[in-house]
Amino acid sequence: MPMPDTDTTxxxxxxxxxxxxxxxxxxxxxxxxxTTRKLGTWAVRNAIEDAxxxxxDVDGVLSYQSGDSTFxxxxxxxLGIRPNFYMDxxxxxxxxxxxxxxxxxxxxxxxxxxVAIFRAMNGFSQVRIGGTGARAAAPVLGDALHGRAYxxxxxxxxxxxxxxxxxxxxxxxxxxxAHVKHFHSCHASNNPKAFYKKRxxxxxxxxxxxxxxxxxxxxxxxxxxxxxxxxxxSADRARDCRHTPALIRGVVGRCNKPRTDMHYQHGPISTxxxxxxxxxxxxxxxxxxxxIDVTGSYDAFTFTTMLQLEDYGFCKKGExxxxxxxxxxxxxxxxPNNTSGGHLCEGYTHGLNMxxxxxxxxxxxxxxxxxxxxxxxxxxxxxxSEGGCRQVQDCELSANLGWANPGTGSAxxxxxx
Amino acid sequence: MxxxxxxxxxxxxxxxxxxxxxxxxxxxxxxxxxxxRCTACGLVRYPPTTACPWCANPKSxxxxxxxxxxxxxxxxxxxxxxxxxKAHTPYLVLLVDLDTxxxxxxxxxxxRVMGNLTTPDGTLAPPxxxxxxxxxxxxxxxxxxxxxxxxxxxxxxDEVAAQPAKPWRYPEE
Numbered sequence: 157m158p159m160p161d162t163d164t165t166x167x168x169x170x171x172x173x174x175x176x177x178x179x180x181x182x183x184x185x186x187x188x189x190x191t192t193r194k195l196g197t198w199a200v201r202n203a204i205e206d207a208x209x210x211x212x213d214v215d216g217v218l219s220y221q222s223g224d225s226t227f228x229x230x231x232x233x234x235l236g237i238r239p240n241f242y243m244d245x246x247x248x249x250x251x252x253x254x255x256x257x258x259x260x261x262x263x264x265x266x267x268x269x270x271v272a273i274f275r276a277m278n279g280f281s282q283v284r285i286g287g288t289g290a291r292a293a294a295p296v297l298g299d300a301l302h303g304r305a306y307x308x309x310x311x312x313x314x315x316x317x318x319x320x321x322x323x324x325x326x327x328x329x330x331x332x333x334a335h336v337k338h339f340h341s342c343h344a345s346n347n348p349k350a351f352y353k354k355r356x357x358x359x360x361x362x363x364x365x366x367x368x369x370x371x372x373x374x375x376x377x378x379x380x381x382x383x384x385x386x387x388x389x390s391a392d393r394a395r396d397c398r399h400t401p402a403l404i405r406g407v408v409g410r411c412n413k414p415r416t417d418m419h420y421q422h423g424p425i426s427t428x429x430x431x432x433x434x435x436x437x438x439x440x441x442x443x444x445x446x447x448i449d450v451t452g453s454y455d456a457f458t459f460t461t462m463l464q465l466e467d468y469g470f471c472k473k474g475e476x477x478x479x480x481x482x483x484x485x486x487x488x489x490x491x492p493n494n495t496s497g498g499h500l501c502e503g504y505t506h507g508l509n510m511x512x513x514x515x516x517x518x519x520x521x522x523x524x525x526x527x528x529x530x531x532x533x534x535x536x537x538x539x540x541s542e543g544g545c546r547q548v549q550d551c552e553l554s555a556n557l558g559w560a561n562p563g564t565g566s567a568x569x570x571x572x573x
Numbered sequence: 574m575x576x577x578x579x580x581x582x583x584x585x586x587x588x589x590x591x592x593x594x595x596x597x598x599x600x601x602x603x604x605x606x607x608x609x610r611c612t613a614c615g616l617v618r619y620p621p622t623t624a625c626p627w628c629a630n631p632k633s634x635x636x637x638x639x640x641x642x643x644x645x646x647x648x649x650x651x652x653x654x655x656x657x658x659k660a661h662t663p664y665l666v667l668l669v670d671l672d673t674x675x676x677x678x679x680x681x682x683x684x685r686v687m688g689n690l691t692t693p694d695g696t697l698a699p700p701x702x703x704x705x706x707x708x709x710x711x712x713x714x715x716x717x718x719x720x721x722x723x724x725x726x727x728x729x730x731d732e733v734a735a736q737p738a739k740p741w742r743y744p745e746e
Contacts, residue, residue: 307658316648423681
């Protein structure tokens with residue numbers, strides 16, 4: 157589908173020049189019983205296989221972690237990849253889109269030709285992503301005295317002042333936000349590999365126990381063990397790969413609100429980094445939110461999905477509660493969000509599985525339970541009832557909105573090649 | 574010299590190289606709230622930094638700051654993550670706008686200072702007090718003494734301030 161180029165100061169010549177050609181994942185589980193090294197190897201191997209490539213075709217390895225995973229050199233070594241470039245960066249959510257942007261830069265600079273990006277984590281059975289266990293008991297050092305000393309440590313606790321203030325500033329209701337879990341759980345029920353496939357009602361969400369107000373248990377994502385991986389290469393090389401490529405239209409990586417040391421110093425605190433990132437994303441991509449068919453707005457919590465959709469301009473500021481509850485973001489709606497079930501239901505991977513899902517959507521090959529035809533391709537029914545289809549009809553353009561915290565986010569627009 | 578101490582059963586430490594945090598908490602230990610004021614632009618900042626967030630000047634003076642303000646946002650923790658807090662739920666984590674420098678240098682900026690809601694002696698507030706505080710509640714700073722050179726600043730309800738008729742609380746209350 158040809159895209160109109162808009163006048164912009166961004167490097168628009170990179171639009172559609174790079175693609176995600178392979179996606180791979182392990183099972184999403186609690187209690188993987190294997191090391192993060194094994195999970196990473198498994199996921200990268202699957203992604204290479206999915207692309208129709210050999211390990212020797214990959215010469216770049218990028219990963220992200222927070223002291224809870226295995227470095228890329230071990231995964232490369234295990235698979236016989238000899239990297240011309242590797243880097244393991246510190247961080248969780250928002251890293252995926254940022255690293256895709258870095259992969260484009262690496263290839264563009266001639267430093268390598270084909271990059272594997274992975275995240276491998278035992279987020280339930282080793283370093284618990286909800287913050288319980290060893291991390292919670294660790295000594296409180298230096299700058300952390302302004303936070304952890306107050307019992308302010310987990311992601312939910314750290315983000316809650318933003319969520320609460322959004323309710324205060326705009327009258328956002330818990331029931332509206334709970335729709336995010338409801339819709340994502342419906343999507344997950346059509347995803348055979350989702351960790352939680354049960355459909356949850358809005359009432360079940362708002363009646364679940366409080367974790368830290370305004371977050372109920374079911375406003376929070378799942379903790380799982382999994383490895384996930386992407387293969388990025390040039391659009392030219394993508395033509396020789398197995399699947400329809402997901403061409404990268406534009407990226408913004410780890411874009412921030414002011415005062416990255418303590419973002420709450422700079423309000424409005426009910427506004428998140430997407431407010432700044434959108435000014436890079438949409439000009440780079442040459443499209444706007446109204447053009448997007450499917451979104452992957454990071455759902456560490458129901459609120460994070462809403463806040464980002466709002467600040468990237470999918471609705472007016474303050475109307476996020478309406479946007480996420482009126483049916484727009486459900487399968488069959490105008491612009492479904494996290495059709496895999498996302499972090500709330502499929503599994504927690506610090507954002508990578510949401511990119512995998514949108515790549516599959518753009519291939520028109522969501523891995524649901526629809527029957528496979530004689531050509532080996534799924535015959536999508538577009539019946540979104542429980543256990544049914546989860547392919548978005550005529551999906552041409554996707555947006556992933558990655559979240560690190562209220563002050564930091566990344567995003568990426570892809571289109572069907 | 575650095576500090577190693579225990580608070581609510583939690584090990585706390587400040588390295589001897591961390592002169593900014595050592596200075597900040599030394600003033601807290603004297604129950605006298607101080608922040609860094611830039612010697613060039615005159616703006617005060619929180620938490621401690623190594624240069625001015627507005628003009629990048631590395632030089633600053635520690636100046637006394639009136640530690641009163643209003644709750645800007647909060648979370649009420651029911652499921653504690655850290656072992657030290659499990660016996661204290663529900664507890665409030667407050668983000669408080671100081672009156673000092675509020676709305677400066679731009680409209681939405683403020684010195685937003687973290688703290689728990691405590692009683693005037695710096696003990697985590699009991700559940701009935703937790704229920705009474707929300708966005709808009711006027712608070713004043715108090716300190717929980719930890720060790721020589723270290724006290725943790727907290728917030729308690731300002732008994733003499735004019736309070737809002739009803740502070741904003743989570744929608745169902």
